[in-house]
Amino acid sequence: MQLAATLRDRLAAVTDGIADAASSAGRDPSEITLVVVTKFHPAQLVRDVFDLGIRNVGENRHQEAESKSLECADLVDLSWHFIGQLQSNKARAVRRYADVIHSVDRASLVDALAGGDPTERKHEVLDVLVQMNLTADGARGGASDLDDMLQLAHKIAAVDSLRLRGIMAVAPLDEAPADAFARVKTASEMLTKDFSEASWLSIGMSHDFVEAIEHGATHLRIGTAITGYRPTPG
Ligand SMILES: *Cc1c(COP(=O)(O)O)cnc(C)c1O
Numbered sequence: 001m002q003l004a005a006t007l008r009d010r011l012a013a014v015t016d017g018i019a020d021a022a023s024s025a026g027r028d029p030s031e032i033t034l035v036v037v038t039k040f041h042p043a044q045l046v047r048d049v050f051d052l053g054i055r056n057v058g059e060n061r062h063q064e065a066e067s068k069s070l071e072c073a074d075l076v077d078l079s080w081h082f083i084g085q086l087q088s089n090k091a092r093a094v095r096r097y098a099d100v101i102h103s104v105d106r107a108s109l110v111d112a113l114a115g116g117d118p119t120e121r122k123h124e125v126l127d128v129l130v131q132m133n134l135t136a137d138g139a140r141g142g143a144s145d146l147d148d149m150l151q152l153a154h155k156i157a158a159v160d161s162l163r164l165r166g167i168m169a170v171a172p173l174d175e176a177p178a179d180a181f182a183r184v185k186t187a188s189e190m191l192t193k194d195f196s197e198a199s200w201l202s203i204g205m206s207h208d209f210v211e212a213i214e215h216g217a218t219h220l221r222i223g224t225a226i227t228g229y230r231p232t233p234g
Pocket of ligand 1: 037039060083084170205206207221222223224225
């Protein structure tokens with residue numbers, strides 16, 4: 001991947017790519033939310049993308065996300081998307097700042113998110129997605145088949161303080177993204193039969209967002225193509 005020199009140029013290139021892919025797929029780009037993944041970068045990068053018009057950022061580690069959200073507390077209309085594996089003992093703390101959690105990958109995490117003091121939460125009702133595991137490795141996080149996914153979805157839907165919005169997935173490295181995303185799309189069609197509000201599809205990263213848009217992505221989680229290469233995690 002060739003990266004343009006400035007943040008503004010890279011963001012513009014990605015935004016153009018999204019518009020082109022949406023138009024080829026006969027979709028309206030305004031129904032696609034770009035979440036800029038700012039993980040491992042300093043809080044200043046969050047401010048920089050905010051200044052360029054971005055209102056959704058993604059983080060995958062609790063401590064880092066928490067401290068950046070505090071540093072950027074003045075950016076009131078910025079939404080924080082938690083996209084990483086979440087330990088149950090940190091679930092309550094994530095509810096203090098998160099606007100969306102994409103990575104609900106197991107039943108015990110649903111219980112953990114339901115617990116704690118409701119007055120300490122940013123949202124009385126938090127938007128969450130079920131994570132699906134598209135790899136053949138069952139030990140990875142996420143529902144590994146349709147039954148698993150629906151079971152987890154029903155578990156979430158039974159919690160008053162969570163609103164089930166859809167499915168999140170990462171394409172495996174050893175499979176064409178289009179094939180993997182086609183399976184998620186089928187899963188999404190099944191899910192929306194039971195839950196009409198759960199139509200979000202969080203698929204698509206720097207290298208596969210075009211295929212994701214073709215397969216119905218409503219949320220793209222894009223890091224490197226916009227932010228440039230990430231510093232090594234500290
Ligand atoms: C890091 C990360 C991304 C962004 O990946 P890029 O390849 O940098 O676009 C998206 N989703 C998840 C879950 C991630 O951890």
